Amino acid sequence: MLAVLFVIVAACLAAPLYASRIAHTDPFSSNIRGTTLVDGKQVPVMQSQTGGLGLGVTPIGPTWDPGHYLLGADEQGRDVAARLLYGGRNSLLIGVSSAAICCFLATLIGLVAGFFGGLLDGVLSRLLDIVWAFPVYLLAISLSVVLISQGIDLGFMTITAGSPWLPVFIIGLVFVPYVARPIRGQVQSLREKEFVEAAIGLGASNVRLIFSEVLPNVVTSVIVFLPLMVAVNMLTESALSFLSIGVQPPDASWGTIILDGQQLIYTRPWVAIAPGVAIALTVLALNVFGDGVRDALDPRAKLR
């Protein structure tokens, strides 16, 4: 399965190469009135129907020729295969970076809440409770709808409207309780352990304790969570993009390509099927990989 993952990542990284050298296409620019060569004839990429009342326009179907329109065109006459590779870059990027943000924040909160306890723990746990009480998809959707058209300005960082960092940020945030809760529990039990008590007895500072005694013990769990979070986050990203509140046009992700393909599903099903297969394969590979990591490091770790 690792090989599959590797192939997918490599293919997506090679997207610009494919688009410019093999398919000779710009996957981000409309080609509604363009033509392409099929069986020695120039045919329009977007074909107007002529039968009956002559309603409707159908994009060209798969040519099964990597040189042009391997998987056909989408509703803007763009090469679906090229967009699929470019879209994969975004999907993977969002999955990985949001998982990283999520695990970082969750570890931070889990450490602080679990180690210090008391009022701090109370406040943080209540916060987690509030986020937890939102069905996670609904929370992600709510935030996206509100933020996607105006962006966000947090003072120290600004994310402009439509930026792919917006879904990264949102997805990273909403899953924090899922990771933070188990970590907090783990830290709490670690704090009771003899070696920590001993260190406290020896007068070690809190910061030192956290970094030298507690963190190393928590890190394995985080590592176990990471690939599984990437998988979950990629699914979430595709859902947001499918609802048109994730990656914004003309950028692509696998979710947005499924959305584009939805309106062509009966006439050109490949536009929607291909990115779905790509997501399923990637997520499957990540899950298998994640399971392997867990079995090797910490068989009892559970995400929820």
Add this chain to the structure above:
Amino acid sequence: MKRRAARIGIVTLGAAVLGVIAAACGGGATSTPSSTPTGSTATTGGTDRASLMAKHRGGTLNLLAKSAGGTLDPQVNYTLQYWNLYQATYDSLVAFKKSGGQDAFTVVPDLAEAIPTPTNGGKTWTFTLRKGIKFSDGRDLTVADVVASFQRIFKVKSPTAGGFYAGIVGADKCLTTPATCTLDGGISADTTAGTVTINLKAPDAEFLYKISVPHASILPANAPSSDAGSVPIPGTGAYMFTTYDPNKELVLARNPSFKEWSVDAQPDGYPDTIHYGFGLTDEAEVTAIENGQADWTLDQPPADRLNEIGTKFANQTHLNPLTAMWYAPLNMNLPPFNNLKARQAINFAVDRNAAIQIFGGPNLATASCQVLPAGFPGHADYCPYSANPGTTWSAPDLAKAKQLVQESGTAGQSVAVVVADDEVAKGMGTYLQSVLTSIGYKASVKAISGNIQFTYIQNTKNKVQISVSQWYQDYPAASDFLNVLLGCASFTPGSDSSINISGFCDKGIQARMDAALALGVTDQNAANAEWAKIDAAVTDLAPQVTLFNPKHVDFVSKNVGNFTFSVQFYWLVDQSWVR
């Protein structure tokens, strides 16, 4: 008028010239309408109609829509979805003729006995009410109801209260303090004579049009003085609303108190019941109609079903051109489109046929460069932004566009296209982004919810440079496009309600528009000739990129006969039969 977006297009009224098509296609497989050359069929009256009525009266017509159209109050609602139904349920003093073809632009007397000649230099209109008309709750219609209804326009804060009815004496006070609106001096009734007199501040060539739309419906005087929401208000039409649940259905039944008084204004209808179901997807709607489980859908068919209905179900599909436009307003107060050359450049660069492809193909729309749609009063073909500048659009001129961008010195600037998030509008946005990039801008596209996009692009605070929008006529007058969309009075910086999205305000052109409006009171033909010149002058200044004039697709079941398409209010629902 701007109306709710459907998937392919937007759903509204219109279609001037080729009403003949409505009759030619009129009637599904089972109908044999006696078409007249004007395109009006069942509404021509006489024995013909009586025999058709005897043969086809009865049954239930099943309509579908993805969602309901909001409040049922005819003085508040501003959607085609219900304006269409109000034709059969409510009446005004005068009405657009219920007929197919160009005739539907004619105003005929409705609750009034006749169309009066205004006195007092065109400022005073005295209407005599017909006798014997009853509301659906059995009460008699009186002049007091008329007065109350005009006051109610302001009390319920009708969207067009300030736009259409501010010309009535006393309207200013009603607009600022709606609750206590009396329209003192503006409207008065004479109970014994059965007359209602309306005084205007100035003569208005479009006054009859303005009181023919549903916002001027005559309702019982005791109707609630705030938006009635989902509770039906009794009306005088051939049908009445019986049940309304915005998440489920809307049902119309025959008005038991109705007696036909004018075939032209309020004809009796064929079906006994009209049932409107909400909640199916557009795909499911098309399937239901194909299977004969439903008779019609409000929503335009999804893109991948168009070919199917255009071939397998061609005789159940009706195509009618609309007096409407899809356009991209250019913000004249923000770079880069505060520069005339930049605006002209994008006009030269946009391939109208590409936009039409996105809309559903060449048979669904007509390319255009100008403001007034074809078949509209004052329209004269004009297109300076074409590879061969002249009367009609032929092809884009990218070289010229690139050159203009260079000359304007705006090359390399950032431009964001703001569109609604339905498939077609998003497609247009993506295409425009592509075009802008190709002529030298750093373009991006921003899709926001269709329900907020329209107010969002109007507000200057949101700094929208270019957007995609649509405009559908309210009534057949050139001012409804030119003066409403591009008049100085329609531009209010910082407000969500500033329909002049381009922020176009040219003193000289405004003066010409005002003069044309005044001229229309005495000589409409001369005024229309002047509007044509104004249209050309505005088009030269390029406050917008006009994309195309859309056509409307009606897909009906094989049970539906006598399909009649009004250029003003679209399909005359109750004039079709199902048996």
Add this chain to the structure above:
Amino acid sequence: MVSFLARRIASMVFVLFSISVLVFVIFFATPGVDPAARIAGRNASQETLAAVRHDFGFDRPLPVQYGIMMRKLFISRDLTSFVNRGVAVIPQVTEAAPVTFSLVLGAAVIWVIAAIVVGVAAAVFRGTIIDPVLMILGLIGISMPVFWLGEVVNLVTQNRLHDSVFSWVPPLGYVPFTSDPWMWFKAMVVPWFVLATTYAGLYGRVLRSALLETQGEDYVRTARAKGLSERRVLIRHTLRTSLIVVVSLFGLDFGALVGGSALLAEVVFGLQGVGKLTYDSLQNLDLPVIMACVMYAAFFVVVANALVDLVYAWLDPRVRHA
């Protein structure tokens, strides 16, 4: 016990209150959401706009507006939409709820049965090829985006094979159980299976690992030593204990789904459920509906959390006797 319940309820109320404030504040902090122009209608004059703004109280301080909204939502129960003038909010939620409930309940039945079959089979046949095959199938179920699976299934049942195998599948959309139970069933079967796929995979895997874990526990070994048959041990002891894990998962998932998380399935299958309503209201920025939906969803999640704790105590002998 009483103090436990009181604390539990207090914390529920606190969470719900915080969420409502949060939603309210976020809404008004978002630029471009002023509902007045949309309520007033297209091309409304500035006077009309001002009158509408005053009418709906948008010119009053936010805490007052919040109070009015809460009063209308919970006490007078006549809150109306900001977008569809005059349309009451609460009936919208109560109309959408049965749709979602039908969808989630049917799917839950399917996924619980499937998960038990898969989990038990994989545990029983451990060491044979059946175990890894079932587990990979489960993973595939988890890995497919539900909306994509729905699209593909629609393609097959509504189009490609609609003239043969799947001619019985009605057009997309909901048919109320009360109007035609058989049609209701036919319309829901496909969405049920699609929604159940992910959860069947997930629960099957969870159940298997729980079964294997429990098999090693002392009391199971004792039961076996007492000479009970392997099947009896599995069903009476191992499965029962292992189901605890599933029950707690189930409670949370079921609560979230009923509260609106089934949104994606609702969107692809054209079902006007709570999730779709929430999504539409968010898209329309229709605060009253958003508020009602979010409160509804959060309520289910919070209650589900509490119920899970109770059921946990009831099912697990160790917790019960502790």
